[in-house]
Amino acid sequence: MRHSSIFLGLITAGVALTGCMLVRPAQHWEPFPYETFHSQLVIHSDAPLSGKQRLLDELAEQRGLINSKLSLVPTETPIHVYLYGDESDYTAFMNLRFPEMASRRAIFVGTDQKLSVYAYWGDHVAEDLRHEVSHGYLHAAVPTLPLWLDEGLAEYFEVGEGRRGYNITHVQLLAAQAQSNNWLPELTRLEALDSAADMTQQDYAESWAWVHYLLESDERAEVLTSYLHDLADGNPTEPLSTRIGRRLIVPQSALAEHVLTLR
Known part of the structure; x- marks a missing residue:
């Protein structure tokens, strides 16, 4: 696995995982000047996302795929995705806010107030975002998912x-x-x-x-x-x-x- 999910205040990915659980406010440390909306997703980026539309559309369509496959009732809870264009900027953010997860390529952070994904635009960005955004859609519909099932579904x-x-x-x-x-x-x-x-x-x-x-x-x-x-x-x-x-x-x-x- 390569992911890491952090579920703060809810419930809650080792070898560079994506998809984890910490109790800490979920805040980014600088403004993201670019913002676009894709269905339930709010995409924040530090650089223009021109040429990235295909992946963003896929992430938005994943909402219907997950809800249909799992027979879940769709929600309108926003999922905020913070995208760094440069890995070094992302790593600096991680070292500051989530040092335990600094080796992870992307993370999901869930609180009672906000669902957020943090990632950078690297070679594995499509896989990483599909995994972490899955956590967002899942927690928007089922906030009390057991940890193993949350990760198993995101891997699926x-x-x-x-x-x-x-x-x-x-x-x-x-x-x-x-x-x-x-x-x-x-x-x-x-x-x-x-x-x-x-x-x-x-x-x-x-x-x-x-x-x-x-x-x-x-x-x-x-x-x-x-x-x-x-x-x-x-x-x-x-x-x-x-x-x-x-x-x-x-x-x-x-x-x-x-x-x-x-x-």
Whole structure:
């Protein structure tokens, strides 16, 4: 993973991750002179974004993709995206505001008042923004997402439309383990995670695998979407692992088998 998400005051990506949790005001340290609106997104940049329209349009369209795939009710909560044109300026900001995450290429910051994404325009900007903006859309609709599920969904949607959530990095990592029978995917272990800063590449991969396994089947997808609806409505609900075990009776081997089919 390459991302990092910081969910401040809500709930809440190790090897240069994007997509984490800190308790600190989410403020940028200087004005961004350029501002454009793309559906639910408010894009702030320190340089003109001429020639970048295709990606910005894709990020705006991702709202419909996520809401449709997860059967979520769309919201109008603004998601502010702060884009630095230069990596050094972004790094200086990170060192000042979020030094724990200074190695991350992009972060999502969520508070009770504001949803924000910070990133710079680099080689991985499309993937990074799809991941972090996914966090924004998800938290706008379901503010109380469990950490593992939040990251698993962002990993699923970061690959872009038309790929059915296929994340080749995670497939390669997990398929090698599954093939050697050296993988014991325990969803309850993921559900116990409470700090994205402590999540490993393995944790991100397994979180993605559970999401992909559920969403790529109509029957299994309903287990996930009904769980999300209960969270969005504020209804008391048991962990998703309990629902899966009760309704689908999914052994560990089923997830491993699913990953092997994706090689």
